[in-house]
Amino acid sequence: MQVIRRIRSRTLVLPAADVDTDQIFPARFLTTTSRDGLGRALFADWRFDAEGRPRPEFVLNRPESAGCSILVAGRNFGGGSSREHAPWALLDYGIRAVISTSIADIFFSNAVKNGLLPVIVDEDTHQWLLAHPGAELEIDLEAITVALPDGRRAGFPMEAFARHCLLHGVDELGYLISCLPAIEAHERTNAR
Amino acid sequence: MTKQTMFEKIWRAHEVVPESAEAPAVLYIDLHLVHEVTSAQAFRLLRERGIPVRRPDRTVATLDHATPTDTRQLFGGVPIRLESAARQIEELERNAAASGIELFGLRDKHRGIVHVIGPELGLTQPGMTIVCGDSHTSTHGAFGTLAFGIGTTEVGHVLATQCLLQRKPKTLAVEVRGKFAHGVSAKDLVLAIIAQLGVAGGSGQVIEYRGEAVRALSMDERMTVCNMSIEAGARAGMIAPDETTFTYMRGRPRAPAGAEWERALAAWQQLPSDAGAAFDREVALDASDVPPMISYGTNPGMSIPVNGIIPMRNDESFLKAMQYMAFAPGDMLAGKPVDIVFIGSCTNSRLSDLRAAAALLRGRKVASGVRMLVVPGSQQVKQAAEAEGLHEVFTGAGAEWRESGCSMCVGINGDTAPAGRYVVSTSNRNFEGRQGQGARTLLASPVTAAAAAVTGRITDPRDLMS
Numbered sequence: 001m002q003v004i005r006r007i008r009s010r011t012l013v014l015p016a017a018d019v020d021t022d023q024i025f026p027a028r029f030l031t032t033t034s035r036d037g038l039g040r041a042l043f044a045d046w047r048f049d050a051e052g053r054p055r056p057e058f059v060l061n062r063p064e065s066a067g068c069s070i071l072v073a074g075r076n077f078g079g080g081s082s083r084e085h086a087p088w089a090l091l092d093y094g095i096r097a098v099i100s101t102s103i104a105d106i107f108f109s110n111a112v113k114n115g116l117l118p119v120i121v122d123e124d125t126h127q128w129l130l131a132h133p134g135a136e137l138e139i140d141l142e143a144i145t146v147a148l149p150d151g152r153r154a155g156f157p158m159e160a161f162a163r164h165c166l167l168h169g170v171d172e173l174g175y176l177i178s179c180l181p182a183i184e185a186h187e188r189t190n191a192r
Numbered sequence: 193m194t195k196q197t198m199f200e201k202i203w204r205a206h207e208v209v210p211e212s213a214e215a216p217a218v219l220y221i222d223l224h225l226v227h228e229v230t231s232a233q234a235f236r237l238l239r240e241r242g243i244p245v246r247r248p249d250r251t252v253a254t255l256d257h258a259t260p261t262d263t264r265q266l267f268g269g270v271p272i273r274l275e276s277a278a279r280q281i282e283e284l285e286r287n288a289a290a291s292g293i294e295l296f297g298l299r300d301k302h303r304g305i306v307h308v309i310g311p312e313l314g315l316t317q318p319g320m321t322i323v324c325g326d327s328h329t330s331t332h333g334a335f336g337t338l339a340f341g342i343g344t345t346e347v348g349h350v351l352a353t354q355c356l357l358q359r360k361p362k363t364l365a366v367e368v369r370g371k372f373a374h375g376v377s378a379k380d381l382v383l384a385i386i387a388q389l390g391v392a393g394g395s396g397q398v399i400e401y402r403g404e405a406v407r408a409l410s411m412d413e414r415m416t417v418c419n420m421s422i423e424a425g426a427r428a429g430m431i432a433p434d435e436t437t438f439t440y441m442r443g444r445p446r447a448p449a450g451a452e453w454e455r456a457l458a459a460w461q462q463l464p465s466d467a468g469a470a471f472d473r474e475v476a477l478d479a480s481d482v483p484p485m486i487s488y489g490t491n492p493g494m495s496i497p498v499n500g501i502i503p504m505r506n507d508e509s510f511l512k513a514m515q516y517m518a519f520a521p522g523d524m525l526a527g528k529p530v531d532i533v534f535i536g537s538c539t540n541s542r543l544s545d546l547r548a549a550a551a552l553l554r555g556r557k558v559a560s561g562v563r564m565l566v567v568p569g570s571q572q573v574k575q576a577a578e579a580e581g582l583h584e585v586f587t588g589a590g591a592e593w594r595e596s597g598c599s600m601c602v603g604i605n606g607d608t609a610p611a612g613r614y615v616v617s618t619s620n621r622n623f624e625g626r627q628g629q630g631a632r633t634l635l636a637s638p639v640t641a642a643a644a645a646v647t648g649r650i651t652d653p654r655d656l657m658s
């Protein structure tokens with residue numbers, strides 16, 4: 001997994017609240033057994049019309065969105081399905097962090113496990129970000145802050161272990177495997 | 193001894209390493225359910241790293257999500273129409289065989305939707321931790337288990353170690369008092385609960401449903417309620433096991449038997465939350481206030497009584513939902529025309545759901561121009577329904593009777609609704625495009641769905657019930 005310390009980028013803003021995993025990654029693309037190239041399906045039904053042509057008004061299709069790797073989303077982002085295709089598609093497209101006031105549980109956990117940084121900010125910061133699309137931000141995972149262009153900094157919560165894994169590119173499976181002796185002991189005492 | 197909730201009892205019994213400030217708990221998983229859509233990448237990861245499946249004996253696989261429900265494709269020698277689905281099915285067949293995991297294969301009489309067959313076979317047992325790469329794993333909580341959905345990376349973790357890294361969630365008690373009114377079902381109750389909590393209202397929490405009205409529910413109904421916990425954003429939903437649970441479990445093929453049954457029963461009886469145990473949060477509602485419900489928007493929290501009117505709201509997600517659904521605030525839903533009726537999904541496709549829908553349909557016809565699809569949750573449900581002649585009620589009324597699977601709940605198996613059409617569905621999600629690109633879903637109970645099929649319009653089922 002990629003090491004994350006700082007992410008510097010202009011923002012893409014998608015203000016709708018409750019954007020669910022079926023919007024991020026429509027179900028009909030789920031019948032894949034791979035995890036590569038999923039960025040093409042990202043927000044597919046908002047990005048493309050019925051004939052597959054890009055809808056020019058959708059934020060991802062605007063020229064100024066090219067190269068942005070921070071997505072500012074409306075409240076309660078990523079609800080719904082456990083499909084990890086949602087964070088895979090965001091990462092494949094080039095998004096490295098998602099900022100909102102709340103992010104659904106399973107999506108949050110799936111994001112962290114893949115090196116997509118979920119950033120939960122306070123209401124005021126969120127309102128400012130929604131009102132300033134394209135703002136240049138710096139997310140610092142060591143300091144656990146988001147720096148706004150005017151120099152203000154907002155902290156965000158990040159679970160210690162997840163932060164450690166992201167900062168060092170450690171994957172959780174390695175840690176779990178190191179717990180195997182304890183797992184075996186648990187199985188011996190709880191054998192059914 | 194401090195008083196413990198059922199969640200705490202189960203959590204503690206499965207802590208391999210308790211959580212600390214630095215690291216989440218290592219939580220032991222008793223039962224891992226696997227299906228064809230969220231497992232391939234996990235098996236591949238294990239193969240690449242040379243890690244074997246640690247406990248194939250605690251892993252059970254089925255085919256449901258991408259699997260067609262068309263009888264000819266399963267039993268008639270017609271090839272599976274969707275090539276990508278056929279590939280996913282073959283890949284799970286190969287992965288299961290290579291790892292020694294039991295798979296309920298395409299033509300197995302025990303195959304079905306993962307959350308229907310677990311309980312049906314007695315694999316789901318009180319006190320267990322159960323996970324699956326599907327968010328509606330919360331269904332199994334109806335038996336007093338801690339059951340939740342996980343992503344594919346975590347599927348890999350469980351395959352490799354039988355454990356997960358988890359921070360301990362908070363607890364939310366939802367107390368349901370009173371008695372259900374006539375024509376009101378568990379689906380209506382859970383839609384009302386979600387409308388009250390909001391789609392993120394249960395975030396970071398495990399819900400325990402309790403109270404007189406919950407105790408009165410059958411196991412099928414309890415599963416419907418726990419199933420939709422995730423639609424309130426909750427990590428899991430659970431209901432304490434009681435006589436209803438034990439009666440359901442006794443004699444199931446994989447349930448303990450003989451002396452083991454007695455031992456298991458004694459342990460299960462210790463599971464319910466201690467009297468006076470504290471929850472992080474408590475809410476209450478009265479079942480007698482709940483009418484038949486229906487969703488009008490693009491998430492399950494946007495639900496109202498079937499004879500109610502769409503409220504006035506001004507936020508962006510509401511306005512977007514109105515545009516997608518082609519509804520307006522102040523609209524009355526009852527009387528609006530529908531195109532398709534879907535009875536199925538892990539929320540409402542068990543025998544009692546089919547019986548309720550059939551009772552309303554008996555002696556009636558599906559309105560002309562309406563397509564009705566009835567998809568039993570498992571092959572066992574199908575067989576039981578056929579033994580009672582329910583399939584003849586459905587086909588006689590003009591509905592399609594299918595093989596089991598997720599079908600139109602997720603629309604990746606050939607069963608989809610066309611853009612712009614209105615689908616009254618007994619499934620659990622009305623997200624944009626969930627049942628097909630541009631399709632408009634209205635979530636409701638089996639009887640409300642059946643009533644819509646008969647009249648071709650959104651209808652209060654009580655108008656058609658004797």
Ligand code: SF4
Pocket residue numbers: 256257305306307326328537538539597598601602619620
């Ligand atoms: S029926 Fe729907 S919700 Fe249930 S397991 Fe299948 S896809 Fe998931």
